[in-house]
Amino acid sequence: MYRLSGGAILWQHHPGLPAATFLAMPAEPAPAARPVAAARRRRLRADRARQLADLLRHQILAGGVPGGVLPLEDVIAADYRASRNTVRQALDLLRGERIVERQPGVGTVVVCEKYPHGLDRLQGLAETLREHGRVTNEVRTVGPVSAPGPVAHRLGLPEHADVLCVERLRRLDGLPLSLDLSYLPMDIGGELLGCDLENTDVFRLLEQLTGGPLGHAEITLEAVNADAHSAAVLQAPRGAAVLMLERLTRLPDGRPVDLEFIRFRGDRITMSGVLHRSL
């Protein structure tokens, strides 16, 4: 065992030794192996807890907790070959993320359900969550506005041209999922004013209006902390992590038709897809 320059421990691989020679959770030093600084021990403990929390988070979100109640700490400790302290700390992290809660007399229960939004195809929210429930939209703002420079530019319009601005709070079976702001060119967007925006994806409406499928979209994803107002609208705590999607959708001929800024509640949405090494 020796240290790398960054201070990490390297366990050399000894192919002749059985697995049990190595340690169950990464970076777990053998008891009293050698004196280490208290700060270093704390760091290793925190690392192990986070690493275990990542595994438990995946198991929970993948539906791998039957009945929604986690096993007892002892059982988790045995399954993951971790100490009870590590398990307790890992569960604290998941509680902090509002993924689990401790319920007296029941144990640690899963309280968060995350819904998978596809990243492989351009899809509206109702479409991508079809199997998970019914999407409804509270239309908070809708109407023409004079496009600020950057909006006009991205939509390929002259500055201060009219665009339709639509803001919707979107819910799945009544649960707030996202706050979406869209800007659309007025010639197409104006037609949306008579449509059922409360129950229909804008993508579907656009395809009905243009008579064919949409083309493609350039997207950017970021993680941001919710400002107080967005948090209140989304019924999330202030500062809650939000998955922010900026999406510019185009018709098959390349013409931009929908510039969106979407804030997804981080505790309710994941984005999943497949990436290939070669294009």
Next chain:
Amino acid sequence: MYRLSGGAILWQHHPGLPAATFLAMPAEPAPAARPVAAARRRRLRADRARQLADLLRHQILAGGVPGGVLPLEDVIAADYRASRNTVRQALDLLRGERIVERQPGVGTVVVCEKYPHGLDRLQGLAETLREHGRVTNEVRTVGPVSAPGPVAHRLGLPEHADVLCVERLRRLDGLPLSLDLSYLPMDIGGELLGCDLENTDVFRLLEQLTGGPLGHAEITLEAVNADAHSAAVLQAPRGAAVLMLERLTRLPDGRPVDLEFIRFRGDRITMSGVLHRSL
């Protein structure tokens, strides 16, 4: 003008009227148009500030602020046809996200640079950020561990089989970007122990070891708040929004070789790609 059931204002589109009849920023009521509750006015002001902040954020991150100093509030107000109060509130939001700072005698300056991570192809960090600087990796943990059930399952290994666990803090030109935890099957992972993990993407090393390109990866993206320990490692504030990437990478024959849990600092990384409507 009438209200939708959700309380939103709808401006009917009057094709005969010039754009100036409509309002520059969405949902800006004409002064004293009618008595509205104070709470409703606050909500509209907050909406406008957030909508403007989204536009400014995009402009800043797209490099649209020459010299890194924003125009005076009056100029922004004129450009975006917003009130000075709205501009001030929008800049407050961006300051809260640590995107801009107010510097006495200089003005509002851009203090955050976000780097674009490709979402179209399976790429390592050094590869995808090649044009932006040099990626170095502080190896915090490396060594064989007994794979917990879910890790073994996803890597297609028997439970408690040995896997290589590698944790790296990754920096771009010295700036912490991400904390990456990888689990690799020991037959391939073991070979990494002799490699230059501090300066080379694991993807590149895997391709050198296997003699050919990787295949594809299943990915999941989430926004989470950083726990205290991850935040400290990433040198970010506690609770900072983190873009969490889980990625299972496979060889061209489908065999899983690398299960990763990656925390990207939300204020330094965006993920960008193109989605198509038809597959």
